[in-house]
Amino acid sequence: MKETTIEGILEIKNQEARAQQHGWWQRLIEIVSRNPLVFIFIFFIIIPFIVPYKALATQIIIWGLFALGYNVCLGYTGMLSFGHAAYFGIGAYTAAIVLIRLWENIWFALFCGLLMGAVMAFILGYLCIKRRGIYFAMLTLAFAQLLYFIGFQWVDLTGGDNGLRNIPAVPLSIFGLSVDIYSPLRFYFFVLFFVALSLLAINLILQSPFGHVLQAVRENDQRAKSCGYETSNVRWLAFVISGAISGLAGGLYALYLHFVGIESLYWTTSGQVVMMTLLGGMGTFIGPFIGAGVFLYIEDTLSVITPNWMIFLGPVFVLCVLFFPAGIWGTIKDLATRRRKWGG
Amino acid sequence: MEWTVIVMQLFTGLSLGMLYVLLALGLSIIFGLLTVVNFAHGAMFMWGAYAGVATFAITGNFWLALLISPLVIGGYGLIVERGLIRPLYGRDINYPLLLTFGLQLIMIEIVRIFWGTSDQPFSAPPSLSNPIEIFGIFYFPSYRLFIIGITLVICLILWIFLEKTNLGLVIRAGTRDPLMVRALGIDMRRIWWLVFGIGSALAGIAGILAAPIRSVFPEMGIAMLVECFAVVVVGGMGSLKGAILSGIIMGEAISITTLFYPQMADIVIFLVMAIVLLIRPSGLFGKAGLLE
Numbered sequence: 001m002k003e004t005t006i007e008g009i010l011e012i013k014n015q016e017a018r019a020q021q022h023g024w025w026q027r028l029i030e031i032v033s034r035n036p037l038v039f040i041f042i043f044f045i046i047i048p049f050i051v052p053y054k055a056l057a058t059q060i061i062i063w064g065l066f067a068l069g070y071n072v073c074l075g076y077t078g079m080l081s082f083g084h085a086a087y088f089g090i091g092a093y094t095a096a097i098v099l100i101r102l103w104e105n106i107w108f109a110l111f112c113g114l115l116m117g118a119v120m121a122f123i124l125g126y127l128c129i130k131r132r133g134i135y136f137a138m139l140t141l142a143f144a145q146l147l148y149f150i151g152f153q154w155v156d157l158t159g160g161d162n163g164l165r166n167i168p169a170v171p172l173s174i175f176g177l178s179v180d181i182y183s184p185l186r187f188y189f190f191v192l193f194f195v196a197l198s199l200l201a202i203n204l205i206l207q208s209p210f211g212h213v214l215q216a217v218r219e220n221d222q223r224a225k226s227c228g229y230e231t232s233n234v235r236w237l238a239f240v241i242s243g244a245i246s247g248l249a250g251g252l253y254a255l256y257l258h259f260v261g262i263e264s265l266y267w268t269t270s271g272q273v274v275m276m277t278l279l280g281g282m283g284t285f286i287g288p289f290i291g292a293g294v295f296l297y298i299e300d301t302l303s304v305i306t307p308n309w310m311i312f313l314g315p316v317f318v319l320c321v322l323f324f325p326a327g328i329w330g331t332i333k334d335l336a337t338r339r340r341k342w343g344g
Numbered sequence: 345m346e347w348t349v350i351v352m353q354l355f356t357g358l359s360l361g362m363l364y365v366l367l368a369l370g371l372s373i374i375f376g377l378l379t380v381v382n383f384a385h386g387a388m389f390m391w392g393a394y395a396g397v398a399t400f401a402i403t404g405n406f407w408l409a410l411l412i413s414p415l416v417i418g419g420y421g422l423i424v425e426r427g428l429i430r431p432l433y434g435r436d437i438n439y440p441l442l443l444t445f446g447l448q449l450i451m452i453e454i455v456r457i458f459w460g461t462s463d464q465p466f467s468a469p470p471s472l473s474n475p476i477e478i479f480g481i482f483y484f485p486s487y488r489l490f491i492i493g494i495t496l497v498i499c500l501i502l503w504i505f506l507e508k509t510n511l512g513l514v515i516r517a518g519t520r521d522p523l524m525v526r527a528l529g530i531d532m533r534r535i536w537w538l539v540f541g542i543g544s545a546l547a548g549i550a551g552i553l554a555a556p557i558r559s560v561f562p563e564m565g566i567a568m569l570v571e572c573f574a575v576v577v578v579g580g581m582g583s584l585k586g587a588i589l590s591g592i593i594m595g596e597a598i599s600i601t602t603l604f605y606p607q608m609a610d611i612v613i614f615l616v617m618a619i620v621l622l623i624r625p626s627g628l629f630g631k632a633g634l635l636e
Contacts, residue, residue: 080438082445127618130625133437134381135581138573139621145570146614153607267566271445278442308457314450321443322431 029336036285037203043289044192054184055256056300058191060293062252065195067276067288068202069245074274075283076206077238078218079129080137082270083144086124087117087243089151089265091250096164096260097157104170110194110251117247118240120147125239129232132221141267148265163261167254191252198245203285205241214238275317281327290329348482353603354596359488361595362495363554367568368575368587369502370546376519376582377539380429380440385547386569387448392417392551393560394455397464406469413552414545421544425537433536448565455562468556491553498549499588506584515539519582574617580627590628 032039048057066088073079091113098109128139151158158164171178172190181190205211216224217231217238225231254260263269272295280291295313302309324331367389374382382388395416399409428447432439467473468487475483506512514535517525522532551565558564575594579586594613601612620627 080441127621130621131577134375134441135577137438137441138381138577139617142570142574142577142614142617145567146611149610149614153610267570271449274442274445308453310449311453311457314446314453317446318428318443318450321439321446322428325435325439 026336029333032286033284033333037199040199040286040289041196043286044195047293048185048188051297052300054188056296058184058188058256060296061188061191061195061289062249062256063273063276063296064289064292065198065252066246066249066273067280067292068198068285069242069249070273071277071282071284071288072202072205072214072238072245073242074277075287076211076218077214077235079132079235079239080134080274081128081140081239081242082137082267082274083124083128083140083142084242084246084273085265085267085269086140086144086147087121087246088250088253088269088273089147089260090120091117091247092254092260092264093151093158093164093250094247095251096167096254099167099170100164104168106170106172106255110248110255113251113254114244114248117250118244120247121240121243122236125236125243129235129239141270144265144270145267148262148267151265152262158260158262161262163259164254165259167258167260169258187256191256194248194252198248199285202241202245210234210237275313277327278325279317279320279327281330281333284327284329284333287327287329291327294328350603352482352484353599355484355492356488357596357599358592359491359557359595360599361592362491363550363568363591364572364575364594365588365591366495366498366546366550366553367572368579368591369499369584370543370550371572371576372579372582372584372587373546374540374543375576376584377515377522378429378433378440378536379437380540381444382540382543383441383444383569384424384448384451385444385543385572386565386567387451388417388421388544388547388565389551389554389568390455390560390562390565391420391451392548393466393555393564394459394464394551395548396552396555397459397466397560400466410549410552414548417548417551418541418545421547422537422541424544425540429540430533430537448569452562452565459562461562464560466555466560487556491557494553498546502584511535511538571613574613576627578617578620578627580629583627583629586627586629 044061047060048054051057051060066084069087070081070084073081073084094116095109095113098112099106103109124140124143128136128143131139152160154160169182172181173179179186181187206214213224213229213234216227216229217234221231224234250264253264276291276295277288278291279294280289281287298313298316299309302312320327326334367385371382371385374380374385392413395413396409399412400406403409424447428443429440432443468490472487472490474486476486476489477483504512506516514525514530518532518535525535526532554564554568571594575590576587578594579588579590594616597612597616598609602609
């Protein structure tokens with residue numbers, strides 16, 4: 001009925017006029033945020049060729065995958081976890097132990113990593129989701145630290161402080177063909193395969209009714225509850241999904257390094273993924289990968305100059321929390337849309 | 345095993361528990377009033393120890409270090425609250441947590457730049473380094489007794505301050521209903537500012553007290569912080585009674601486990617936490633649903 005009133009017509013004309021005033025970059029950002037998956041894949045194809053060396057690109061997408069899994073927890077369900085090192089580390093150790101002791105099969109090892117990440121998140125999640133908000137943050141951190149100490153003490157299984165070395169470089173078998181994947185570029189695309197699968201899976205989950213319930217829980221837990229959803233189970237399930245993706249990322253990281261160190265279970269790993277997710281923009285699809293890219297690129301560049309590179313990254317993070325809580329991608333998106341609301 | 349060994353270990357546990365009490369009190373008082381979880385609390389504890397090391401290196405006087413450390417860290421806390429925490433009031437409860445997380449990384453890095461990553465030697469003053477005979481039966485390090493004593497004194501001062509002074513009354517009222525206190529014409533922001541300073545000073549004094557018995561290194565605060573999180577989860581966040589009781593329980597749990605099964609010593613505190621969570625999710629003295 002809008003078209004029939006004079007005000008309606010004026011408004012539509014106004015909108016059209018504004019639309020013409022948009023800069024090309026605002027339109028670009030709009031297109032990107034409407035089809036995040038397409039642009040993530042373009043981004044993925046490009047990065048190995050723009051970073052200083054190919055291994056950095058691999059590292060970026062592995063950490064990006066971890067941050068993506070973490071984002072299911074923080075960005076989409078609103079649970080601030082400080083203990084995701086537990087699931088990443090468990091995934092890494094499981095994949096490594098399977099390869100060394102059980103079966104030299106990469107598919108199986110990664111599957112076990114993912115599974116153990118999920119199982120661990122299932123067990124610890126049961127305890128952690130008993131409390132919400134800041135308690136949740138403290139509990140996840142405490143239980144991750146518990147796993148760290150266990151990993152540290154259980155030398156027979158984990159190698160303790162020395163970590164697990166000599167993870168065999170097993171060729172990948174696809175339908176009976178064995179493929180060597182250990183050149184930097186090949187390994188990048190091997191990792192990309194898993195990252196792409198996880199992206200599609202998470203996209204599917206977030207688009208599903210369950211995904212909308214997750215966001216409802218984030219926005220208003222009470223209200224979601226009164227709509228008849230068992231919100232604590234919803235949060236638990238989101239936590240398990242997040243743990244599974246983290247476990248997969250851990251397994252890939254073990255394959256990438258041929259080594260699993262005890263740091264993978266340490267709080268610094270949890271902290272790093274929190275920083276990446278927040279820097280990039282939580283609750284967005286592209287954010288975690290941008291965050292991981294920026295973080296690792298800065299680390300890589302600065303650590304050549306000084307071992308105390310955190311002195312630069314720390315303030316960046318603090319300023320980000322203070323002034324740009326939406327992160328890099330979120331802020332860019334806000335800028336693009338805000339301009340439009342003000343009429344250019 | 346002789347019973348004197350067990351009693352001695354109980355005393356050791358008590359002195360460790362006192363450090364937890366000091367830190368958990370600081371965390372809890374800040375949280376109770378400001379609803380801010382200070383992730384940098386462990387780093388402030390560490391800075392307290394380094395402030396003590398620095399003062400001791402310059403003056404050679406332990407008692408002066410004991411006095412200066414909490415003052416410096418308390419003052420630092422006042423600056424942090426005004427500059428960094430205050431802009432975040434009214435935003436989501438997670439943001440102060442994220443901010444102080446970033447802050448602690450910076451604080452650790454600053455110490456690494458000035459002192460390096462290795463342990464700093466720091467010993468108790470000669471007057472406190474001899475063991476004391478207790479009940480004529482066994483000897484106990486007098487420095488640990490000193491920790492127990494000074495913590496009791498601090499708890500007493502804090503109790504008198506909160507229960508018997510006007511300012512304490514305002515603080516207690518602020519924990520219950522900050523809006524009402526504001527309506528009565530009291531500027532809550534100044535109270536919050538002060539309380540953050542007090543909490544930081546408590547972390548500073550815990551740091552200098554811990555310096556002679558635990559090693560002083562840049563990451564010393566992290567393990568302590570995580571353990572204190574366990575302490576406040578068990579005690580009930582925001583409850584001072586809970587912080588004291590739970591701090592002592594955790595200290596004893598660790599030291600008894602160290603005696604009987606040392607491999608479990610790092611883990612036991614989290615097991616206690618898991619058990620308490622299963623039985624009483626809101627902690628010993630916590631109110632269910634408070635700020636969740």
